[in-house]
Amino acid sequence: MSIYKLLALDVDDTLVNARLQIPERTRRAVEQAREAGVRVTLATGRMFCSARPFAGQLGIEEYLITYQGALVRHSVTGETLFHRPVPLDLAGEIIEYIKKEFGYHINIYLDDFLYVAERTPEAERYAAHSGTPLGVVGDLDRFLQERNEAPTKLLVVAEEYQLDELLARARPVYGERLHITKSKPHFLEFSHPDGHKGHALASIAGHYGLQREEIIAVGDTYNDIEMIEYAGLGVAVGNARPEVQKKADYVCPSNEDCGVAEVVEKFILGREIR
Numbered sequence: 264m265s266i267y268k269l270l271a272l273d274v275d276d277t278l279v280n281a282r283l284q285i286p287e288r289t290r291r292a293v294e295q296a297r298e299a300g301v302r303v304t305l306a307t308g309r310m311f312c313s314a315r316p317f318a319g320q321l322g323i324e325e326y327l328i329t330y331q332g333a334l335v336r337h338s339v340t341g342e343t344l345f346h347r348p349v350p351l352d353l354a355g356e357i358i359e360y361i362k363k364e365f366g367y368h369i370n371i372y373l374d375d376f377l378y379v380a381e382r383t384p385e386a387e388r389y390a391a392h393s394g395t396p397l398g399v400v401g402d403l404d405r406f407l408q409e410r411n412e413a414p415t416k417l418l419v420v421a422e423e424y425q426l427d428e429l430l431a432r433a434r435p436v437y438g439e440r441l442h443i444t445k446s447k448p449h450f451l452e453f454s455h456p457d458g459h460k461g462h463a464l465a466s467i468a469g470h471y472g473l474q475r476e477e478i479i480a481v482g483d484t485y486n487d488i489e490m491i492e493y494a495g496l497g498v499a500v501g502n503a504r505p506e507v508q509k510k511a512d513y514v515c516p517s518n519e520d521c522g523v524a525e526v527v528e529k530f531i532l533g534r535e536i537r
Contacts, residue, residue, distance in 0.1 A: 265531045268473050270296055271328065271464050271490060272523060273482035274307040274317055275447070277500050280519050283392075285320055292527035293321050301531055304328060304467060306460045308446040308486055311336050312375050313393040326470070330372065330415045331446065331486050332463030333454045345466060347455035348413035353440060355404045357417055357433075357453055365429055370418040371403055373410060378403070385420040416454040423448040446486040461489025479530060481515070481523055483507060498526050 270293075272278045279285055297303055303321065306328035307314050314329050318338040327338050335344040349357075354371070361367055368385040371378050378398040379386040390397040400406040407414060419429065423445075430451060434443055442454045460482075468478060480487070480494035483503040488510050491497030499511035500522040508514050515522035528534040 265299065265301065265533065266477060267301060267479050267496065267531055268477040269302045269304065269468065269471065271304050271306045271478065271480040271494065273487050274305055274309060274314060276483045276502060276518050277481055278317065278523055285317065286521050288521045289524040290321060292524040296527045296531045297322060299531060302471065306464060306480065306490055308452060309393060310372060310375055310377065310395055313395055326467050328460055328463040331452055331454050331458055332460040333415050333458030335463050335466060344470060347458045348415050349417060349441065349453060349455055351407060351413040354407055354414050354417060357437065358404045361419060367419050367421040367425065369403060371407065372415040373412055378406065389420065416452055416458065419451045420449055426451040444486045446484060452486065459489045460487060461493040464490045464493055479526065481526055496530060
C-alpha cells in the first residue's frame with residue numbers, strides 16, 4: 264500500500280498537454296489513485312472558475328489550490344478554506360509602479376473575475392487560454408479604490424526578458440511584502456507573501472491531518488518550486504525548467520508523454536515502469 268495520501272498537480276504544462284487536454288492515460292491513473300484512497304488536488308495559478316472544469320474531468324472533490332495558492336476553495340461546495348489577497352494599498356502601488364515605469368499589461372482578479380484596463384491582445388489571449396470572461400474597467404487603481412476590495416492577485420504580461428528586468432527591479436522593493444514569481448515565461452505574478460503553492464499545500468495537509476512525507480507534488484515552473492520543496496516527494500515533469508528540475512526529488516516524463524500518469528503508476532499504484 265502506498266505511503267502517499269495526497270497528490271497535488273499543477274495544471275498547465277504538467278497535467279494537460281499543449282491542447283489543454285488531459286490525456287486518457289493520465290485521467291485513468293488519477294481515477295485509480297482516488298479509488299485507492301488518495302486525495303487529489305489541483306495546484307494552479309489559474310482562477311478557481313478556470314481550474315474547476317479540470318477538477319470535474321478528473322472527478323476531484325477536494326479543495327483546489329488556485330491563484331498560485333492565494334485562494335483555496337472546495338471544488339464542489341465552493342467553501343473557501345482560506346483567501347490571502349494582496350493588500351489594497353499595496354496593489355495600487357504595484358499598478359502605478361508598473362504603469363509608469365514599464366507600461367506592461369496588467370490583470371487583476373476580484374471575486375473570481377478577471378479585470379483589465381483595456382482590451383488588448385494580451386488580455387484577449389489570456390481570457391481565451393483560461394476560458395474566462397474579460398471585464399474592461401479603465402484605470403485599475405481607481406477601480407480597486409471604488410470597489411474598496413483587495414485583489415486576489417495581479418498578473419503582468421510581457422516578453423520574458425522584460426519580465427526578468429521587472430522582477431530584478433521589483434523584488435528588492437516588494438520582495439518582503441509580496442510573493443513574486445513567474446508562472447509562465449510571459450506571466451509575472453504578484454500575490455500575498457503566503458499566497459504560494461507551498462503554503463497552500465501545507466494548509467490543506469493540516470486540514471486533513473497529513474504529514475509532508477505523505478504528499479506528492481508535481482509541477483513544471485517557478486511557481487511550483489515551493490510545493491515541490493514542501494512535499495515528501497517533489498516531482499518535476501520532463502519539460503520543466505532546469506532550475507525546477509534541480510529542486511525536485513524525481514523527474515518524470517513530460518506533460519506530452521503523460522508524466523503525471525507515470526508518477527501515479529510508479530509511486531501510488533506500485534507498478535513497474537519500463
